Amino acid sequence: MAIPRPTRIQAALFDFDGTLADTERLGIELDDEAYAHFGITPTQGEKNSLAGTDGLESIPALFRAHGMDVSAAEFFAHRRPSDVIYEEMPLEASPGARELMGRLRAGGTRVAVVSTTEHRLVVTALGRVGLLDLVDLVVGGDDVARHKPDPEPYARALKALGVAAHEAVAFEDSPSGVASAQAAGVHTLGYTGSSVPQDLSAADELFSSFELLDL
Structure with a gap:
C-alpha cells in the first residue's frame, strides 16, 4: 500500500549517491x-x-x-x-537539486541526507557540489549498524530531526533505498533521472528531474 504524501512536509530526506549527485x-x-x-x-x-x-x-x-x-x-x-x-573526481549536483532544497528550507522544512556512504565523504562531496549549506543533518553508513534496505538509516534521521515519519518525504534512486525509507514509514519519491537506471516501481511517486518537481 502506498504511503501518502504529507500535506505539510516537515522533513525532506535525500539519498546522496545517484540522487543528489551522479557518483x-x-x-x-x-x-x-x-x-x-x-x-x-x-x-x-x-x-x-x-x-x-x-x-x-x-x-x-x-x-x-x-x-x-x-x-x-x-x-x-x-x-x-x-x-x-x-x-577528487569531477562531481556536480543533480540539476535543480539546490533550488528545490532551498525552497524547502525557506518554507521551514528540515533537510537531511541519508546515505550508505561514509559520513565524512558525504559531507566532503556536499561541500564540493555546493549543497552543504542547505543540509541540517547527514546520516552516513558509519552512523548506523544496519544499512539500506533496513529502515535504521531513515529512522535515525527522523529521530535526530524530531520529525514523525508521516511528516517526511524521501528521495531515492535505488530499490534498496526505497525499501529502507518506506520501511521507516516515509513517503518515497523515486528519482528516475540517475545515470544508473533501476526498478523503482515500489516508490510512492516517480520523478525524472528535480527541476520539474512540484513540492
Missing part, C-alpha cells in the same frame, strides 16, 4: 578497473544491481554468476578506494 557512474568506472583484474566483464544490469548497496552480499553474488568465488573484501582490495569519487 554511481564514477563508482562503476572504479568497479570496471577491478573487474578487469579478475578477468570478467559483467553486464550493465549486473553492474547496476550493485547501486545503493554496500556490496557485502551483492558483489559475491555477481562473481558467483560468473563462476568465481570472490568476497567483497577481495574485490575492494583490487579497486581504487571510493574516497576519490567524493574528494
